[in-house]
Amino acid sequence: MCEGLVVAVRRLARLNWPLVLLVDDAQWADLETLQWLAAFTQRLDDLPVVAVVAHRPGEATDPGTDLLERVGAAARPSTTLRPLTPDATAGLTRASLGAHADAPFCREVWAVTGGNPYETVELLAKVQDSGLSPIEPAAQELRALNNSARGHGLVTRLEALGTDATRFAWAAAVLGAGISLDLAATLAGMGPEEARRCADRLQAARILRPAAGGPGGADELEFVHSLIASAVYRSIPVATRTAMHGQAAWAVTQSGLGAAAAARHLLEVHPDDDPDLVEQMRQAAREHLAVGAPDAARRCLERALREPPLPEVHARVLYELGCATLLTSPATTIGHLRNALGIPGLEDDVRVDAVCRLSQALVHNGQLEEAVAAVDAEADRLEPGPARLRLQAVHYMWEGIHAAEEDSPGRSRSLAALAGPLTGRDNSERALLILRAFDAMTRGENAEEVVELCDRVLVNGRLAPGLGWTDTEWGFELLVMLGSSYTFTDRLDRAETLFNEALLAYESAGWNGAHLALAHAFVGYVHRRRGRLADAEAYLREGLRLADGVGSGLPMHWDAACMLMDTLLARGRPEAAQEIAERYDFAPPYPATIVLPDAHSVRGRLLLATGRATEGLGELEAAQKAAAARGRHNTVMAPWAGDLARALAGHDPARAAALAADARAQAERFGTDTAVGEALRCTAALAHGQRRTTLYARAAAYLEASPCAYEHALARVEYGIAARSAAELCRGLALARACGADGLVARAEEVLGNGRGLR
Structure with a gap:
């Protein structure tokens, strides 16, 4: 509700402006009002609004004091108000009682009230009601009148x-x-x-x-x-x-x-x-x-x-x-x-639900191993049936996002055997199908089969009843896995629909916090994959802002920060990406949960982009080892191989070529236009002469067929440079501008500006 009111007032402020919001005696406001005021004042940077908030220190309740401190932290400037001066009190007295109020009387008004504006106004009103003349002989009666306006005098x-x-x-x-x-x-x-x-x-x-x-x-x-x-x-x-x-x-x-x-x-x-x-x-x-x-x-x-x-x-x-x-x-x-x-x-069904929610909270708090243990302990005490099947599905779900899982291939085989015969006739089966699809996607198995598993989950193209974003039986993590599986298999249309539904559902239901934060993050990342980089950055920054309200160093911070860093690098803003990495301590050790996209890959790319080549190579080497140990070979979700091959090309061309060849084989096994196009682009970067130009042309053709506009723009610019084609460069430049890829725009403009050797 608070978040909705902030959004509503922000929209009104853009329709009717400039606006001034005056709040006096904020210490007496109820907590809900103070919560809104704190949230609103922290988001004024882009609004034509001035907020003026006054409060008495030390008179609010403990939660209210914390909220007022948040308001004060956003204030520019902040000041302590002083009592009315004798001259100001005299001016107020004569404005209220008449110009004939003499100086001794005015001075006594100030002395009695101490320059307190409220007490001054009340005292002058009582002088008017009593018919007292504002002259020196009557000044002695002011103290008694003032006492009746406050404290014991008011009570009397x-x-x-x-x-x-x-x-x-x-x-x-x-x-x-x-x-x-x-x-x-x-x-x-x-x-x-x-x-x-x-x-x-x-x-x-x-x-x-x-x-x-x-x-x-x-x-x-x-x-x-x-x-x-x-x-x-x-x-x-x-x-x-x-x-x-x-x-x-x-x-x-x-x-x-x-x-x-x-x-x-x-x-x-x-x-x-x-x-x-x-x-x-x-x-x-x-x-x-x-x-x-x-x-x-x-x-x-x-x-x-x-x-x-x-x-x-x-x-x-x-x-x-x-x-x-x-x-x-x-x-x-x-x-x-x-x-x-x-x-x-707790009755059986409620107890199972409590265990599932406990495990969800443990995961959100970075305690994934404890979440799995809690689910397993409850499953062990139950007989076979729907409740135990639900707990087993939750077990597979947490293991599926466990970055340090010991037997990832074994779990994948077990999950494939369990989900293979399922048709999606109920939500328990649909949950297992989602888990199997997500696992297959991270392992880089055939993308068409992954999409077929995902589609089996839907009922007439929509989420089944009881499996919606605000339904509590299964939790939203399962649907995040479904949307992510679509995202990395080039079905960005379905991913965008799913995550926009999440955003609308959470905003409508007032689900602030972790859920709304991740909904913004994943909507933003779909925009990133589509090449709408400016929109992606806005959504991801909002996701991080919401996550900051929940806590710090939580798994949701890692995902949103990683997605934002990836987006900023695509925009050609490595310094901004580095600022996010520093703000959220984005460095090893990484959390126990999978970070989307792959944390090693994004940080390695960031280190290379900011000139720390040795550290960047080490991070990409770590990504290679993790992928080999866990059998996760999706080259789009974890694009470390292409960056590592390019970085090694100058001093270890044989290994670079082997990495590029392996990445191409994995991409062709996965089979999406994006994966194959990106693998070809990497291979082209290592090639020479006409073969280089041919490979870039093929990469651009694949990426033109993919929904990833930024990757297409990148391939098109690189093809134009390799082919010395002004037409291709201009085409790539137009695509880069449409994406908001400022760094790529600058690169293309520089080559076109030089013009040497272009046809």
């Missing part, structure tokens, strides 16, 4: 309005926001007419006023100032205040506003072994999750745990709390789900 003034008015003000302070006349009357225990009289008295006393633009019109109230609201709230005896929050929760529920609206009051009620409160908080959490507010859901469930729940419900509350934090805090999720699984109370 409130009590002077009568018991009924005080009770109504207490009810309004407990309700806090959205103070409707009816709700306040119910909470204060009075009828409508009596409530209206109390509201009128409080408005006359400048304690309440009609809410600006409130949905209830004249029946919607608010405090004149947050300091008044705070003083009234603190004046309520603690026991009475707690009891009133309980009554407010009941009144809000009875009014039909729902459990989520009542939850803010239940959060203030003391724990009392109340099963009904636990159920209300669980229902409130479900309502918050349904509209994409997981932090609010988390607070409700944490409060339910403090009640505490009945023993037979305790495990379910922990499980629900783990589900609420899964999107935003993998480490917290692990603790809750382990606690839930450690006590009785």
